Amino acid sequence: MNGTSFGRLLRSGALALAGTLATLSGAAFADTIKVGIIGPFSGPFALQGKNFQAGAEAWLAQNGKTVAGHDIELVYRDLPTANPQQARALAQELIVKDKVQYLGGVYFTPDAMAITPLLKQGNVPLVIFNAATSAIMNSSPLVVRTSFTLPQTTTPLGKAAVERGAKKFVSIVSDYGPGVDAEGAFKKAITAAGGEVVESIRIPLNTTEFSPIMQRIRDSGAEGAFAFLPSGPPTLGFVKAFSDTGLKKAGVKLFAPGDLTQESDLPALGEAADGLITSFHYAVSHDSEVNKRFVAAAEKAIGAPDLLSFPAVGAYDGMFVISKMIAATAGKQDAEKAVEAVKGLGWESPRGPVKIDPETRHITQTIYLREVAKDAQGRWINKEIASFPEQGDPGLAK
Amino acid sequence: MANATLQSAAAPRLRPLGRDLIGLALIALAGLSGYWLFPDNLAFLTRVISVALLVLSLDLVVGYCGIASLGQAALYGAGAYAAGIACINGITDPILLILIGAVAGAVTGLFTGAVMLRAHGLPQLVLSIALVQLLHEAANKASWLTGGSDGLSGMAPAPLFGVFEFDLWGRSAYLFGLCLLLVVFAVLSLIVRSPFGMVCRGLKEDPLRISALGIYAFPVLLKMFVISGAVAGTGGALAAIATQVVGLDSVSFELSANALVMLVLGGIGHLYGALIGTVIFMALEHTVAAINPFHWMTLVGAVLIAIVLFAPRGLSGTLDQIAALLTRRGGRAGR
Numbered sequence: 168m169n170g171t172s173f174g175r176l177l178r179s180g181a182l183a184l185a186g187t188l189a190t191l192s193g194a195a196f197a198d199t200i201k202v203g204i205i206g207p208f209s210g211p212f213a214l215q216g217k218n219f220q221a222g223a224e225a226w227l228a229q230n231g232k233t234v235a236g237h238d239i240e241l242v243y244r245d246l247p248t249a250n251p252q253q254a255r256a257l258a259q260e261l262i263v264k265d266k267v268q269y270l271g272g273v274y275f276t277p278d279a280m281a282i283t284p285l286l287k288q289g290n291v292p293l294v295i296f297n298a299a300t301s302a303i304m305n306s307s308p309l310v311v312r313t314s315f316t317l318p319q320t321t322t323p324l325g326k327a328a329v330e331r332g333a334k335k336f337v338s339i340v341s342d343y344g345p346g347v348d349a350e351g352a353f354k355k356a357i358t359a360a361g362g363e364v365v366e367s368i369r370i371p372l373n374t375t376e377f378s379p380i381m382q383r384i385r386d387s388g389a390e391g392a393f394a395f396l397p398s399g400p401p402t403l404g405f406v407k408a409f410s411d412t413g414l415k416k417a418g419v420k421l422f423a424p425g426d427l428t429q430e431s432d433l434p435a436l437g438e439a440a441d442g443l444i445t446s447f448h449y450a451v452s453h454d455s456e457v458n459k460r461f462v463a464a465a466e467k468a469i470g471a472p473d474l475l476s477f478p479a480v481g482a483y484d485g486m487f488v489i490s491k492m493i494a495a496t497a498g499k500q501d502a503e504k505a506v507e508a509v510k511g512l513g514w515e516s517p518r519g520p521v522k523i524d525p526e527t528r529h530i531t532q533t534i535y536l537r538e539v540a541k542d543a544q545g546r547w548i549n550k551e552i553a554s555f556p557e558q559g560d561p562g563l564a565k
Numbered sequence: 566m567a568n569a570t571l572q573s574a575a576a577p578r579l580r581p582l583g584r585d586l587i588g589l590a591l592i593a594l595a596g597l598s599g600y601w602l603f604p605d606n607l608a609f610l611t612r613v614i615s616v617a618l619l620v621l622s623l624d625l626v627v628g629y630c631g632i633a634s635l636g637q638a639a640l641y642g643a644g645a646y647a648a649g650i651a652c653i654n655g656i657t658d659p660i661l662l663i664l665i666g667a668v669a670g671a672v673t674g675l676f677t678g679a680v681m682l683r684a685h686g687l688p689q690l691v692l693s694i695a696l697v698q699l700l701h702e703a704a705n706k707a708s709w710l711t712g713g714s715d716g717l718s719g720m721a722p723a724p725l726f727g728v729f730e731f732d733l734w735g736r737s738a739y740l741f742g743l744c745l746l747l748v749v750f751a752v753l754s755l756i757v758r759s760p761f762g763m764v765c766r767g768l769k770e771d772p773l774r775i776s777a778l779g780i781y782a783f784p785v786l787l788k789m790f791v792i793s794g795a796v797a798g799t800g801g802a803l804a805a806i807a808t809q810v811v812g813l814d815s816v817s818f819e820l821s822a823n824a825l826v827m828l829v830l831g832g833i834g835h836l837y838g839a840l841i842g843t844v845i846f847m848a849l850e851h852t853v854a855a856i857n858p859f860h861w862m863t864l865v866g867a868v869l870i871a872i873v874l875f876a877p878r879g880l881s882g883t884l885d886q887i888a889a890l891l892t893r894r895g896g897r898a899g900r
Contacts, residue, residue: 208858217859245858251716251812252804256608263734264605277716281810284718288733342705343714371705372714 199238200493203261204272204482205254205282206296210247212274212399214431215478219272219296221469222482226490228464234490237498242267246278249343249372254278255285262289268500269294269489274478275397276300276344283307292502294488296481300344301562304527309502311509311528313488313521314481315448317345317395318352318562320424323534323555324393324446325356328422331444333391334362337384339405340395342369348562349395349424357393365389374401377408384414391420398426398476403435410439425450425549428539429476433547440539440547448532449480449518450549452542461517484516484530488523520556527563534558585754588837589747596743600736607735609851611807614742617843618749618800619820620827621836622670625793627825628834629757630786631769633686635821636677636693637797639700642816643673644798646704649717649811657723659731659741663802670798671791673700678790682783694818701816717811731806738807745803749796753836756792765789830872832879841880 204223208216223241232239242265244257254273261267262285270286270293273279279298286293286309295303295312304310328336338353340346346369354364366387370380384392392414396402406427409415425447428440451462465479466472488509495508506528513522519533533556537549599610623637647669648662656662677696684692704711711717724730729737756762767775768782776782805811814820823846831842849868854861876883 209860209862213859243858245854245861249714249812250814251718251810252808252814253812255808255810256612259608259733259735260606263608277714277812280718281716281808281812284809285733341714342708371702 198236198498199240200234200269200498201240201242201265201267202269202271202486202489203242203244203258203265203267204296205244205246205257205261205270205278206272206478207247207274208243208245212248212397214474214476215274215297215399216245217469217474218431218476218478219274219482221465221475222296222479222484223271223486224468225461225464225479226483226486228468229460230490235494235498237493239490239493246274249275249277251277251281255281258282258285262291267291269492269505271485271489272296272482273298276303279303279310280306280344283310286310286502290500290502292492292505294485294492296485297478298345300348301529301560302344302348304529304560304563308528309506311488311506311523313484313530314478315532316529316560316562317349317424319529319532319558319560320447320534321349321352321395322356322561323536323558324422324424324444325353325362326360327444327446327536327553328357328391328393328420329360329362331391331420333389333420335389336362336364336391336393337366337368337387337389338364338393339368339370339380339384341372341374341397341401343372345397346372346395349393352561353393362391364393370396372397372401375404377405378412380405381408381412381414384419385412385417389419391422394421394423394427396426398429398432398478402427402429403432406432406436406443407439415439420444425477425537428537428549430549431474431476433539433549434473436539437547443539444536445539445549446534446536447477447549448534449477450535450537450551451475451477452548453518453535453551455517455519457515458517480517484514484518484521487514487516488512519554524559527560529560529563531557531559585751588754589751592750592840593743593747596746600739600743607739608807609847611735611739611742612804613844613847614739614746615800615804615807616824616827616847617746617840618803619797620824620831620839620843621749621753622793622797622800623824623828624833624836624839625753625757625789625796627828628838629762629765629769630789632681632786633690634681634693635690635818635825636695636697637793637824638816638818638820639677639697640670640673640794640797641801641804641820642700642704642811643794644670644801645805645811645815646711646717646801647798648802648805649720650710652720652722652805653717657721659722659725659806662722662806663745663799666798666802666805667795668798670794670796670801672794673798674790674792674794675787678787678794682786682790693821697816697818697821701813701818704813704816711811711813714813716813718809720805720809722806722809731809735807738803742803742807745799749799750836750840753796757836761785761788826869829879830869832881832883832885835879835881838879838881841884845880 206216206219274297276298283306286307292309297314299316301316340350425445430451492505496505510525521532524531535551536553540550542548619641626632644666648666651665827842827846832838853864
């Protein structure tokens with residue numbers, strides 16, 4: 168009967184509603200710049216996501232929520248585990264619906280790889296706070312990274328490992344981008360230092376039961392082991408299993424990038440991690456004025472000092488980079504100009520002096536060799552014992 | 566369930582075709598109003614449609630055949646990976662990709678069905694979990710083909726009919742998905758009411774009696790598995806085209822379990838129940854996760870428990886009850 172008039176009514180109603188929404192959001196973002204942060208805020212890796220949040224909020228607490236007259240608003244989106252499809256959907260929605268001008272965060276490489284194809288069309292730069300595979304940087308010119316790569320943190324480990332008296336090594340890595348990177352970098356570094364890798368083991372990303380792996384390490388007859396897994400429950404389980412199955416006592420030396428001994432896991436690991444040699448870009452205990460101020464602000468943001476770990480520093484420096492981008496573009500959305508502005512940018516980070524390499528858009532930084540030990544107050548820390556300044560990413564250097 | 570069939574049998578057979586057309590029109594209307602009302606959420610709505618296809622396919626197996634399954638994502642993932650791999654290797658026509666996904670899903674359905682139908686009840690459920698885990702591990706291991714944990718990316722589907730591009734805003738993907746859903750829903754409505762569909766229902770409610778009628782159950786159920794696989798594969802292929810990424814998540818136990826939750830929420834054994842359940846569950850999850858990205862899972866869990874406690878027959882079952890109550894009262898008033 169009056170189907171058409173009903174349809175018209177519905178449509179005009181919808182239009183009116185959409186119009187109201189549009190004006191509302193238009194008013195809201197006139198001088199507020201939204202930054203979308205994607206990370207694991209719930210689920211098994213929630214602690215890493217909380218560190219993103221703590222780092223970003225520590226930066227805002229120290230520098231204020233306004234950059235060059237523009238308010239910054241952080242929009243968090245939860246991506247509990249590596250899930251490229253969901254990552255893409257979240258990024259798409261942040262760009263299209265929430266109208267973010269910048270994307271930040273991203274814990275896992277597969278998620279970063281799924282997001283990068285959207286950046287050009289959305290005119291949005293992505294500042295990676297963690298995801299650590301070298302190749303991400305090649306997938307879009309609009310990516311800048313403030314974390315580390317596995318070749319970057321692993322390479323100095325080769326010489327140190329051979330110097331400590333082991334010649335034959337077995338390598339164990341998670342079977343995904345960063346794991347493959349770490350395996351390759353370690354093998355190269357060990358061969359250059361005069362050792363050899365006798366067996367390379369790749370385990371599925373979501374492995375939680377490590378005793379069969381420990382048996383394989385034992386059977387390989389290696390004197391040293393190298394391991395990389397993404398920080399979180401897997402690394403905690405691995406280091407515990409390494410000690411519990413008696414490999415540590417049997418004298419097999421474990422070397423790893425610092426992912427395996429993140430500070431938030433050390434209280435739980437305790438003796439199991441004692442003396443473990445790792446190489447990494449940041450230790451919460453790093454001795455500098457900038458770091459002390461950062462740690463104070465970040466501990467306040469995260470609630471308990473024990474929870475603080477390396478993703479926080481990636482997020483903190485990431486926010487610094489984003490603030491420079493906002494200042495350079497005067498708050499206008501121009502991804503290319505924003506990225507151009509931070510190429511070659513150098514500053515004093517809580518981890519030490521750092522610089523955005525103009526070629527690779529990856530961060531150049533000091534890599535430290537550390538040993539798990541107790542500090543004066545009896546807390547377990549990653550004690551820095553040597554440093555390798557101005558390390559670029561060997562995985563990207565051609 | 567026997568109750569429900571009795572009810573629908575007792576109800577006057579009011580031109581089922583007409584009712585189907587009204588149902589389809591309602592879905593189209595809801596879909597189009599989604600397009601008008603949430604123009605910034607189309608990527609999410611497309612995901613809803615693709616998962617709705619998965620839940621529909623699960624309903625065919627669980628709701629119409631009474632086969633317990635917690636591994637339906639195997640079929641969905643097969644469709645998604647097949648479409649993704651085909652797209653990377655140069656087949657970019659979206660309609661062709663959907664067909665490839667449907668065929669891959671159907672073939673996987675044939676195999677998983679052949680295995681699962683060897684058992685009944687709980688062992689069957691365990692088999693379904695084992696199958697999806699196996700496929701998950703296979704996809705993880707064959708990283709040269711599927712990208713493994715890094716996901717399959719780099720797809721560039723051609724514009725639909727050479728005109729409508731699959732872009733960041735997702736308009737063409739959504740409308741394409743909506744059309745697919747309508748077509749699939751129409752076909753499934755016919756199938757579940759056909760003699761074949763009736764036999765499936767009979768097998769669910771009284772297998773002994775059906776076999777006494779001289780019908781051999783295995784090929785009938787296997788046929789439904791193949792149809793279910795084609796539907797799930799279509800959903801997977803749609804997801805692959807719309808997001809242009811396929812991850813291991815699409816062949817996971819988690820997705821299978823979520824699909825079952827959505828089905829139970831909407832009401833088992835009704836096609837529209839599958840749709841309602843998917844929309845409500847995903848909308849709930851989506852809004853709550855955006856409002857509080859840190860503790861959203863707790864809230865979603867609480868709401869689910871509440872729904873299962875207060876609407877044990879699913880939302881569509883409760884709607885049916887309300888409708889029955891209203892018509893009874895209306896009928897009395899009319900007299």
